[in-house]
Amino acid sequence: MSLSKETELIFDAHRGKDYDSANPPLYDSSTFHQKVLGGDAAYDYARSGNPNRALLEEKLAKLEDADYAFAYASGIAAISAVLLTLNAGDHVILPDDVYGGTFRLTEQILTRFNIQFTTVDTTELNEIEQAIQKNTKLIYVETPSNPLFKITDIKGVANIAKQHKLLVAVDNTFMTPLGQSPLALGADIVVHSATKFLGGHSDIIAGVAITNNETVANALYLLQNGTGTALSAQDSWTLAKHLKTLPVRFNQSVENAQKLYTFLSQREEIAEVYYPGNDKLHLSQARHGGAVLGFRLKDETKAQAFVDALSLPLVSVSLGGVETILSHPATMSHAAVPKAVREARNITFGLFRLSVGLEQPEELIADINYALKEAFNESTTQQTEEQHTRR
Numbered sequence: 001m002s003l004s005k006e007t008e009l010i011f012d013a014h015r016g017k018d019y020d021s022a023n024p025p026l027y028d029s030s031t032f033h034q035k036v037l038g039g040d041a042a043y044d045y046a047r048s049g050n051p052n053r054a055l056l057e058e059k060l061a062k063l064e065d066a067d068y069a070f071a072y073a074s075g076i077a078a079i080s081a082v083l084l085t086l087n088a089g090d091h092v093i094l095p096d097d098v099y100g101g102t103f104r105l106t107e108q109i110l111t112r113f114n115i116q117f118t119t120v121d122t123t124e125l126n127e128i129e130q131a132i133q134k135n136t137k138l139i140y141v142e143t144p145s146n147p148l149f150k151i152t153d154i155k156g157v158a159n160i161a162k163q164h165k166l167l168v169a170v171d172n173t174f175m176t177p178l179g180q181s182p183l184a185l186g187a188d189i190v191v192h193s194a195t196k197f198l199g200g201h202s203d204i205i206a207g208v209a210i211t212n213n214e215t216v217a218n219a220l221y222l223l224q225n226g227t228g229t230a231l232s233a234q235d236s237w238t239l240a241k242h243l244k245t246l247p248v249r250f251n252q253s254v255e256n257a258q259k260l261y262t263f264l265s266q267r268e269e270i271a272e273v274y275y276p277g278n279d280k281l282h283l284s285q286a287r288h289g290g291a292v293l294g295f296r297l298k299d300e301t302k303a304q305a306f307v308d309a310l311s312l313p314l315v316s317v318s319l320g321g322v323e324t325i326l327s328h329p330a331t332m333s334h335a336a337v338p339k340a341v342r343e344a345r346n347i348t349f350g351l352f353r354l355s356v357g358l359e360q361p362e363e364l365i366a367d368i369n370y371a372l373k374e375a376f377n378e379s380t381t382q383q384t385e386e387q388h389t390r391r
């Protein structure tokens, strides 16, 4: 019987073994006894492989309908592995608004090993095509992008790549395997920061690279073992457990995000809302708008007062947790970008990113509504200042 992803994630391959426990045991061992010298025991040393990671990788591959998945110690470790499948002298095309950590990895580390990068606006397919060089090997894409939710045409990119015999990698962190399936759209490799929705509880840092390409898979395994960046047994066990609730968590967050989107779009204190839920191109390649949105306050000088008046959201970097997380790109994810460049890219002080969690959406809306009113109400601000002076 072929099972749905929801059932597949909950049904443990482990059932029927040991004590028929609901959850698999945690194999907290760095090494394994070898009865037969030179024999072929399933596991020998845990960097090279352990049962918890194997079980997790099997689940992750199924989630993306793929043959191979490799779990790493972070999203960035997974992305590093993908880029390290290349050789010195190879060239990669990247989005100009790629995730900050990916940009740092390419700019400050991989260029030292003569892997070359060109950044382009990947939403313009002709810009990608024009950036292709003789030594180009990989087009790397993130869609929707962060924090302005720009959409890149994955099929379009895959078509260009095929014509030039290049590989395509997609960072699918924001949509999860449930919201968007880049491999089915022609991509060769998918990466996720499993720290976000896949983990979902803001308690582990993890990443995964997934592919159907056997050559790439062999290279990814060599890097996982050979550079020692595999996910630990403990974190693999935790992530596999959290994955069981991914469908209910993510679907509910998406539903809540749609309500928050409607609310934010109607607020006069807000200049713009960024959410791909109505974007034609996005909806042609994804199942919905996801659970993360961006918004810009009309008056950026109210940003701190807005945060001060909020009670429910966690104000922090990251996304994809059960709790709603409000990020401020200008001082968090994009703080290292020079102010002029940031402003030119529309990452202003008034811009926020909201990853919608599992709180009652009506309560989130009430909280944000209160904070907006509080921040934008001049008389309230004056009053508080007066009270401040009196104290």
Ligand SMILES: *Cc1c(COP(=O)(O)O)cnc(C)c1O
Pocket: 074, 075, 076, 077, 099, 101, 142, 146, 171, 173, 174, 192, 193, 194, 195, 196, 205, 206, 207
């Ligand atoms: C968080 C994130 C990463 C990096 O993942 P880590 O687990 O923090 O290393 C990569 N890409 C995107 C889109 C992310 O949000």
